[in-house]
Amino acid sequence: EAAVTQSPRNKVAVTGGKVTLSCNQTNNHNNMYWYRQDTGHGLRLIHYSYGAGSTEKGDIPDGYKASRPSQENFSLILELATPSQTSVYFCASGDRDKPHEQYFGPGTRLTVL
Amino acid sequence: EQQVQQSPASLVLQEAENAELQCSFSIFTNQVQWFYQRPGGRLVSLLYNPSGTKQSGRLTSTTVIKERRSSLHISSSQITDSGTYLCAPDTNAYKVIFGKGTHLHVLP
Numbered sequence: 001e002a003a004v005t006q007s008p009r010n011k012v013a014v015t016g017g018k019v020t021l022s023c024n025q026t027n028n029h030n031n032m033y034w035y036r037q038d039t040g041h042g043l044r045l046i047h048y049s050y051g052a053g054s055t056e057k058g059d060i061p062d063g064y065k066a067s068r069p070s071q072e073n074f075s076l077i078l079e080l081a082t083p084s085q086t087s088v089y090f091c092a093s094g095d096r097d098k099p100h101e102q103y104f105g106p107g108t109r110l111t112v113l
Numbered sequence: 114e115q116q117v118q119q120s121p122a123s124l125v126l127q128e129a130e131n132a133e134l135q136c137s138f139s140i141f142t143n144q145v146q147w148f149y150q151r152p153g154g155r156l157v158s159l160l161y162n163p164s165g166t167k168q169s170g171r172l173t174s175t176t177v178i179k180e181r182r183s184s185l186h187i188s189s190s191q192i193t194d195s196g197t198y199l200c201a202p203d204t205n206a207y208k209v210i211f212g213k214g215t216h217l218h219v220l221p
Contacts (some may be wrong), residue, residue: 034210035211040213041213042199042211042212042213042214043156043199043211044211045208045210048208058208060181086142088153090155090156092156094194101146101158101161102156102209103144103158104155104157106151106154106155107154107155109153
């Protein structure tokens with residue numbers, strides 16, 4: 001099974017601060033994804049990437065940026081964090097032609113005060 | 114508009130009972146994947162199938178693409194089956210869309 005790791009696992013940030021969430025996968029998957037999960041909303045796609053150097057907007061990209069500097073790494077960046085961005089964030093990776101086969105990381109719990 | 118709907122939202126069973134989870138979707142899709150998640154835990158893929166019936170151990174998924182629905186049957190439930198089950202049909206844009214899930218609680 002694909003190995004997807006996230007760091008940090010927990011983060012407390014202040015409103016207006018910059019937050020970077022990191023994701024690493026070791027199975028050479030082309031696609032990577034960032035989701036947030038909130039009670040009442042389920043999992044929602046923020047940004048995704050088809051490969052190194054590419055980033056695409058998902059369903060709720062406002063307030064977030066993404067960076068894919070290499071095949072293995074995909075970062076989610078909150079330039080000016082707000083309390084509404086308090087959530088659990090999941091990273092996933094998958095094969096280019098199999099969007100249904102996504103392998104998830106353990107999640108990062110972000111609290112913005 | 115909610116593109117993926119799951120029912121029931123929550124379900125309580127006695128151990129050894131069977132469970133039937135439903136998923137309907139308004140988007141065009143080629144296949145549906147079911148995920149399992151423990152509270153606060155990562156998602157784990159259970160089954161995916163383009164159509165028809167697919168089984169893995171005590172889990173059976175039945176998908177009828179033309180009718181835009183899928184179901185997950187859990188037989189002989191165990192306490193360790195407790196958690197959230199998420200339905201995720203894929204789209205043509207290299208991504209999947211998740212339902213809000215069914216929260217299953219299996220009692221001893």
